[in-house]
Amino acid sequence: MGLATLKEVLAGTRAMGYAVGAFNFNGYEDAQGIVEGAVAKNAPVIVMASVSAVKYIGLRQTAGLVKGIAESVNIPVCLHLDHATDVALIKEAVKAGFTSVMIDASAKDYETNIRETKAVVDFARIYGCSVEAELGKVGGKEENIVVADASATFTDPADVTRFVEETGIDALAVAIGTVHGFYKADPKLDFERLEKIAALTSCPLVLHGGTGVPVEDFKRCVKKGISKINVGTELKATFSDAVRKAVAANPESEFDPRKYVGPVKQACAEVVKGKIDIFGCAGKAWRV
Ligand SMILES: [Zn+2]
Numbered sequence: 226m227g228l229a230t231l232k233e234v235l236a237g238t239r240a241m242g243y244a245v246g247a248f249n250f251n252g253y254e255d256a257q258g259i260v261e262g263a264v265a266k267n268a269p270v271i272v273m274a275s276v277s278a279v280k281y282i283g284l285r286q287t288a289g290l291v292k293g294i295a296e297s298v299n300i301p302v303c304l305h306l307d308h309a310t311d312v313a314l315i316k317e318a319v320k321a322g323f324t325s326v327m328i329d330a331s332a333k334d335y336e337t338n339i340r341e342t343k344a345v346v347d348f349a350r351i352y353g354c355s356v357e358a359e360l361g362k363v364g365g366k367e368e369n370i371v372v373a374d375a376s377a378t379f380t381d382p383a384d385v386t387r388f389v390e391e392t393g394i395d396a397l398a399v400a401i402g403t404v405h406g407f408y409k410a411d412p413k414l415d416f417e418r419l420e421k422i423a424a425l426t427s428c429p430l431v432l433h434g435g436t437g438v439p440v441e442d443f444k445r446c447v448k449k450g451i452s453k454i455n456v457g458t459e460l461k462a463t464f465s466d467a468v469r470k471a472v473a474a475n476p477e478s479e480f481d482p483r484k485y486v487g488p489v490k491q492a493c494a495e496v497v498k499g500k501i502d503i504f505g506c507a508g509k510a511w512r513v
Contacts, residue, residue, distance in 0.1 A: 228292060229301035231325035231355035231453075232395040234269040235429040237512060238452035243505035244432075247271035247305060248497055249457035251278050253290060254489035255464050260294050260302055261490060262497030266507040269301040270497070271325070271453065276309055279318070288321040300510040305357070307455070315345055319354045327398070331359035335384060342392040350393075357453075358392060360384050361400030363433040382421040389428045396429045396453055403434030406458050414442055416449055423450025431455065435500075436462075443503050454504055460493055467492040 234245050246263075248270070250256040256272055263270035272294075274287050282290070288304065295302035305325040306318045315326050328345040330338040342358040349356050361380030380399040389397060399422055402414040412434075423430060429452035435443070436458035443454065467489045475484055501507050 226295060226299055226301060228295045228322070228324045229269070229303050230353065230395075231271065231303050231305060231357065234271060234301050234303045235396060235452045238429060238506075239423070239427070239450055241509075241512075242447065243509060244447045244451050244454045245269050245271055245506050245509075246497065246500045246504050247273050247307075247431075247453050247455045248460055248493075248500075249273045249275055249278065249307060249455070250493075251281065251461065251464065252486075254486050255460055255493045256291060257294060258490035258493030259460070259497050260298055260300075262494035263300055263302070263501065263510075264298050265494065266498055266501040267300060267510045268501045268506045268508065269303070269510050269512070270501075271303040271305050273305045273307040273455065273457070275307045275457070276311070276314065279306065279314070284314075284317055284321050288318075288323060292322055303355075307457075312341065312345060316348055319349050319352045323354060325355040325357065325395070327357040327359070329359050329398075331362050331398075331400075335388075339388060339391050342388075342394060346393045355395040356392075357396040357398060357431060358388075358394045359398035359400070359433075360388055363398065363400045363403060363405060365405030365434060379415055379418060380422060382418065382425060385422050385425045389426045394428060396431050397426070398431040398433055401432075403432060403438060405434045406436070408437040411439060412437075412442070414438075414446065416445055419446065419449045419451070429453060435459075440503055444505075447505060454500070456496075456500055459496060463492050463496050464489050 248259045291304040308329045330341040431453040432451045433455045435456040471485045
C-alpha cells in the first residue's frame with residue numbers, strides 16, 4: 226500500500242472515538258513486528274523512529290526499511306520522526322521520505338515554538354509530509370531530552386488556539402500528566418485539561434508516555450479527544466526481553482542469529498495488538 230501521512234491516518238479519529246497507536250522501533254525486527262501486529266488487527270499504524278534510532282540505523286536506511294515494510298502490507302503505515310529538535314535533521318527526514326515529523330520546540334518560549342514549528346510546517350507541506358508539535362512539556366526522559374518531573378509543565382489551554390492556527394500543524398502533543406519512560410507510580414492525568422483543550426481545537430491531539438498508563442486512563446483519554454498514543458519504552462523492554470529469553474533458551478552451539486532476534490517480531494506484535502484493542506482502532510485500516 227505504501228506509506229500514509231499522519232494527517233491521513235488520524236482523519237476522523239476523534240469523531241469516531243478511537244486513537245491510532247504510534248510505536249517506537251530500533252531495528253528491523255521490532256519494526257516488522259509492530260506492522261505485523263497492526264495487520265493482524267486490520268488497523269492503521271504509526272511507526273516511529275526517535276532521533277537516536279535514526280542515528281543508529283541511518284536516516285535513509287530507516288526510511289527505506291519502513292517503506293519496504295509498508296509496501297508489503299494492506300494497511301496504512303505512517304513513518305514518523307519522534308521528538309526532533311534539529312530542523313536540519315527534520316528536513317533531511319522529510320526529503321528521505323518520512324511521512325510525518327515531530328518538531329519539538331516545547332522547551333523554548335511560546336513565540337519561538339510557534340516560529341520554528343511554522344517554518345517546519347511550511348517546508349514539510351512541499352513534500353506532503355505531516356507535522357506534529359508540542360505545547361507544554363511531557364516529563365521524563367525521551368532519549369537525550371530530560372525533563373525533571375517537577376519541571377514538567379502541563380499544556381496551558383490558553384496557548385492552544387493561536388498555536389494551532391498560526392503553525393498549521395496536523396497534530397498537537399499535549400502535556401497532561403504522562404511521562405516518558407517507566408512510571409514509579411500510576412500517573413495522575415488531568416482529564417479536565419484535556420477536555421478543555423479538545424473543546425478549543427479540532428487538531429488531533431497526541432498523548433506521549435504511553436508505557437504503563439492504566440487501561441481505563443487510556444480509554445478515558447481517547448473518549449476525551451486523544452487521537453494518537455505514543456508507546457516507546459514498553460517496546461524497547463519487549464525487544465530486550467525477547468532476546469534475553471532466546472539467548473537463555475538456545476544452546477551455545479546455536480549460531481543462527483535469527484534464532485536470537487527472530488522472536489522479537491512476535492513479541493512486539495503481541496504488545497501492539499493489545500494496545501490497538503485498548504485504543505479502539507482495530508478494523509479501522511479501511512478508513513484511510
Ligand atoms: Zn514523547
